[in-house]
Amino acid sequence: MQHQHYQLSYFEKLIRVDLKNVPATQKEPDSKFFAFTTTDVINQKESMLQSFGRYLYDLGKKKQVGWYISMHQQQLVLLLDQMATYLPEADVIDSEISLTDITWFNLYKIIYLSLSELLSFLECQFARYLDIDCKVPSSYLLRAKNKFFNDVEKLKENFEETVIEKRLISIVFQPFTDFVKADQTGLLISYQQLYFLKEMGDKLSELLEDVDDGVDLTEKVKDVLLYLNFNSVEYFHYWTETINAEIDNLSTIREKLDRLIFLQKKVSQAIAKPGFIFKRLYAPLQSQLLSWLADEIMYQKEKAALAHGSHTPDELGRWKDFKVLTGFSVPQLGNIIRLLVDNGLYLNKNKTEVLDFFSHFFTSVKQDTISAGSLRSNFYKDDAAVSKAVRNILTDLIKSSHK
Template identity: 50%
Template sequence: MQQHYLLSYFEKLVRIDLKTQSQNNQQPDTKYLSAVISEATRQKEIFLEDFGRQLYSVGKKKQADWHVQSHQHLLIQLMDQAIEHLEVGDILNSTDPPPANTWRHLYRFLYLTLAEILSFIETEFPRHMDIECKIPDAYLYLVQGEFTATMKLLQEKADEGQVDPLLVPVLHQPFEELLCAEHSRLFVSYSHLHYLTKLSKRIKKILDHSRRGQELTESIETELHFLNFNSVAYFLYWTGRTGREIELLPTSRERLSRLIYLQKKVSQTHVKPGICLNRLHGTLQSQLLSWISVEIAYQEKNESISATLHSTGELDRWKDFKVQTRFSVPQMGAILKLLYDAGFYLNQNKTELLDFFSFFFTSVKQDTVSSQSLRSHFYKESAAVSKSIREILGELINVSHKGVSVLFYFAWNFYIFHDFLLSVDGVVAL
């Protein structure tokens, strides 16, 4: 068919002629080698000149897509067959080229020629390509160095304590197969390679431009959310860490507040459209929001169950109750601060402690104490207030001494009365 005509020479050469010639001859004939190189070069130039013209003569987009993709698939098959006869160094240009009078030299020339044609299609007609098509095996060798460097730098930052070490294997996982030395039968699509290449570059950029003490883990996670890194391993990592953080919070109200904040943060995170790690999974954003919603429902239910432990009548009884005091608000804040710092109050949450006193206690001048005002005086230093607190403590000491004196008076009188009774008993006995 006309659509395959431009590659018919390469297809026959790689699949039939070279196999036959290499089996029958240990080394290629010089004239044969020269003729193949000359004709392959000519066929490449014909392809580069005529392919676009053929494409635009097709007309409909569906037919144009098929025209590009059929050539794309065939080129990839021929490139994979060609590199079976090459070494990794031949692909990476990291070794000296093979001797000119060898089959390896000819296969390397054909591989580079086919790669140039494919690169032309990728550059000029990307919208017609099959992005879910398998990439040439050679591409995997070409990206290994970049991926390895990124993963090595990530591990170094984790060893220095700048990146959460639990995040490293999560990020390493999608690159594992691609970092292997051999790629036989490994299917990697254009879209997947494009995603991993972008991910590797963005992570490396974050790590390269970081400063010591900067929170790298958060920066990397922001990038993962932007790139829709919908890996099962990352979902388990994020939810596991967040779940542990939530459980460490002392009250249901704080846990709910944190979850609602995370829900807002995840919802408002910008996500790059049309990109993901795994097309078979839901988006990372939808997975995390679903998990957060379940956690919020659980915490609300748990809070509701805890509230029912007290009867409605019991709660109503204390709804309007206030402990009336002679303290001013500044004095109340200062004495609470004194008792808290001295360790007499064991509550770790200062906010809840101050909210409790503002709700159930009154000052000498006002029946309602603002929690914000009480909090302000809790942290505020004032010489006048400190002096008044010392006077109050002095009064308490005096009251305590009076209590001891009265007790001593009654004890002393009891002792005198007891001796008196004994003396009376003695007189009576006489």
């Protein structure tokens, strides 16, 4: 990006050089200087408003457009915050100016409002290219603080009058409370964080407007928080503790698993607002809840297996590649199994399952893997030579048992 396309050079020089030490030497600005500077500031602002779109159209490439917009956004925020240090708090959020009141404060305010208009233009016309991790100007924080203090406090009171779990109310409104009570000096709030709080306040207000009296809002608020990706640590703990308490009150493992699987389905199919998240460094709420549910479902299944004397998945995995090595031929093994089944020593009713088991977990003298079909064929086959060989094996075993 060439330097001549950077459009804030005039304002940077004016704020950081021309006006830096002048107020210390002059109580009030000279009328000619005031008139010239205010006219120049307004002209520069108007020129930038007209040239932004034209230049970006010529630029073309989305990557360069995004870089160009975010660069000017960040610099405008820095210049606005620098100018805000020269103004009383009331003037930072007040948009009224006088072009005839020749004072340093008024000149600062004219510059401040011109920069604010430029930033607002970028936010409205090029919202998709904004850097959402960029800190917002101090004026945004002051306005938001006043709005949250009045509107959100009233909203919280309205929720407290409805049917809803009180702990959930406390968790939901904690970010607003922290924001309002925090010292704004040095507080870094990004566009993304401020957007999130505004959207969350709007969604909670909409929820109150659409609900009938006496309806429990707990689940509806949870749905809103999942939609907005409210991945607060406190809320995650609240959600999992609530589900644990609910599961503990169910009598059977089947009931517990049914409830957990239903919640897994509900959470996985929930729609989340694209690009929204409360804490960008944490995993999305949906991912956290699904991971927890998967672990809990596995725990309940293993618990059920242990309670019924069954094997856990880990225990079954131990026998995945296990084989009993034998010195039998496949015909001999089939014949021996038939003897044991026909004489009631193996009590399984399903012969096919028995044969499949032996083919999977036993080897023959010549084969590490026995075909289930081959073993089944030899099980039903009458072969005098094989029968004689098996009798010899059994005779040797009987003799061995007498030693």
